[in-house]
Amino acid sequence: xxxxxxxxATLSLSxxxxxxxxxxxxxxxxxxxxxxxxxxxxxxRLIIHDAFNxxxxxPARFSGSGSGTDFTLTISSLEPEDFAVYYCQQRLTWPLxxxxxxxxxxx
Amino acid sequence: xxQLLESGGGLAQxxxxxxxxxxxxxxxxxxxxxxxxxxxxxKGLEWVSAIRSSxxxxxxxxxxxxRFTISRDNxxxxxxxxxNSLRVDDTAVYYCAKDRIGxxxxxxxxxxxxxxxxxxxxx
Numbered sequence: 001x002x003x004x005x006x007x008x009a010t011l012s013l014s015x016x017x018x019x020x021x022x023x024x025x026x027x028x029x030x031x032x033x034x035x036x037x038x039x040x041x042x043x044x045r046l047i048i049h050d051a052f053n054x055x056x057x058x059p060a061r062f063s064g065s066g067s068g069t070d071f072t073l074t075i076s077s078l079e080p081e082d083f084a085v086y087y088c089q090q091r092l093t094w095p096l097x098x099x100x101x102x103x104x105x106x107x
Numbered sequence: 108x109x110q111l112l113e114s115g116g117g118l119a120q121x122x123x124x125x126x127x128x129x130x131x132x133x134x135x136x137x138x139x140x141x142x143x144x145x146x147x148x149x150k151g152l153e154w155v156s157a158i159r160s161s162x163x164x165x166x167x168x169x170x171x172x173x174r175f176t177i178s179r180d181n182x183x184x185x186x187x188x189x190x191n192s193l194r195v196d197d198t199a200v201y202y203c204a205k206d207r208i209g210x211x212x213x214x215x216x217x218x219x220x221x222x223x224x225x226x227x228x229x230x
Contacts, residue, residue, distance in 0.1 A: 038152075043202055044152065046216065056218070087151065087152050091214065096215055
């Protein structure tokens with residue numbers, strides 16, 4: 001099973017600041033990594049697929065990078081609606097696995 | 108418009124059974140891979156099971172293998188999760204979700220999710 005470790009667990013920032021979230025895999029997943037956003041009481045929302053491709057209707061302030069074992073989700077300038085929990089997910093092998101999440105909270 | 112609507116959750120006793128349903132609209136469940144993902148209260152996301160778009164092959168997390176069964180009804184356009192031998196640690200919100208690309212090109216990345224159905228296992 002591929003383990004995904006996200007850091008930091010919590011990121012305290014203000015609107016307008018840059019957010020940098022990390023996801024590290026226990027073995028290479030090539031670029032088979034996605035990022036999801038989840039707000040309280042809501043279902044997850046796909047943000048990035050295959051490491052760096054923005055999903056439909058996702059604003060350009062979201063970008064993904066990385067390959068192999070180290071990945072980054074960057075939000076260039078936080079909007080109020082971006083404060084949420086973000087999860088990475090690998091699709092290289094079964095079982096599919098998610099990281100533990102990074103909460104982006106208001107500072 | 109793509110929509111997914113789960114139902115069938117509720118309270119079950121340890122050792123009991125429940126069947127979750129996921130009603131799909133705006134697309135056909137037999138042309139997309141589909142999955143169930145759960146989230147225990149206050150915890151992160153955990154993948155549970157998936158079914159392929161072509162051939163209907165299935166995959167399960169080790170924690171549910173032998174107890175849960177994923178299936179679909181192409182006529183009713185429904186996805187199901189039959190859960191048997193339920194345990195207290197199966198307590199979670201269960202989401203169904205649709206693969207991003209259909210027609211045999213399964214990506215195991217999910218672009219539409221239902222609102223979730225709460226399953227509580229307790230005596």
